Amino acid sequence: MSVAEPMPDDVGPWPVDLASDETTTYRTGRERIVDVLRDRVLSGVxxxxxxxxxxxxxxEFGTSRTPVRxxxxxxxxxxxxxxxQRSGIVVIGLSSEAILENFALMAALSGLAAQWAARGIxxxxxxxxxxxxxxxxVAAAVGDDIATLNWEFHREINRACHSPRLQRMLAEAGRLIPRRFFELFPEHVPCSLDEHDALVAALGSRDETAARQVAEQHFDSAAALLRRQFAGRSGT
Incomplete structure (x- = not known):
């Protein structure tokens, strides 16, 4: 990582605006509400x-109106x-096409990050x-929440690309990706773990091509789940 361009600790593929080692208490206010509502909007809920x-x-959140507003x-x-003021707060959302475009961007950027990580990790x-x-x-085997660990896993790979500029691009694209993806699509966990196996193997063997392909597929698979959800909601 460049000394001239230090990166924050909060760069990852899904949650990008809070370091994973922050306390749980910090997540019980406005930030947690933002996370949940953003996910609901981005996933079409x-x-x-x-x-x-x-x-x-x-x-619902056990709080006053102020942090919700x-x-x-x-x-x-x-x-x-x-x-x-008159109409209140109304969801605008993003079109399904725009959300899927974000996944395409994340696939491309994460693939490049994994390729560079395989080269220089x-x-x-x-x-x-x-x-x-x-x-x-281990967490998945016992049914524990893996969202935070998954974030840390991808964050370490993104850091290992040693490119502050690419990490900033990942952070920006990740703002419009559902943060708690595995809560929305728990059926994706087995496939995701298989992809993790392949990604770790590619990094260990310094196989740049395989690392890029697996990372891209990781996000393409996630996009396919959202695409099916959007199709179901539209009745097509």
Whole structure:
């Protein structure tokens, strides 16, 4: 990683605006509400035109209206909701085409990051990737949440590409990818773990071509799940 261009610790493929080692308490306010509502919008659970009820959301999250409204304002900055004095807060969302385009961008960028990581990953970085890979498999086997571990796994690979510019591009694209993907699509976990196996193997053998192909397929598979969900919602 360039000394002249230090990167924050929060660059990863899905959650990109909070380091994974922050405390749980920090995630119980506005940031957590932003995460959940963003996922619902991006995954189509809250389709365009849905009016958000601040009181109902405050009850759901066990908080006052203030952090919910602040979360909605944050989402409005991403263009996902419209906040108006008379009409209230209405979901704008993204078209299914735009969301799938984001996955295509993430596939391309993550593939490049994995290729560069295979070229320049250090032994220490590789040990950390393997350690996280083992932790994910153990957690998945007992039914524990793997979202955070998955984020850390991909973050380490992205760091190992040693390109601050590419990491910034990943962070920007990742803002519009569902953060809690495995909660939305738990059926994706077995396939995802197989892809992790192949990715770790490619990094270990310094196979740049295989690393890129596997990383791209990782996001292409995720995009296919969303595509089917969108098709089901539209009745096509």
């Amino acid at each position: 809250l389709p365009p035109g849905t009016k958000l009820n601040l009181d109902a959301l405050a009850d 602040e979360a909605c304002l944050a989402l409005s900055q991403d263009g996902l909701v419209r906040v108006a 250090t032994e220490r970085e590789l040990r950390r990737v393997r350690e996280l890979h083992r932790e994910i498999k």
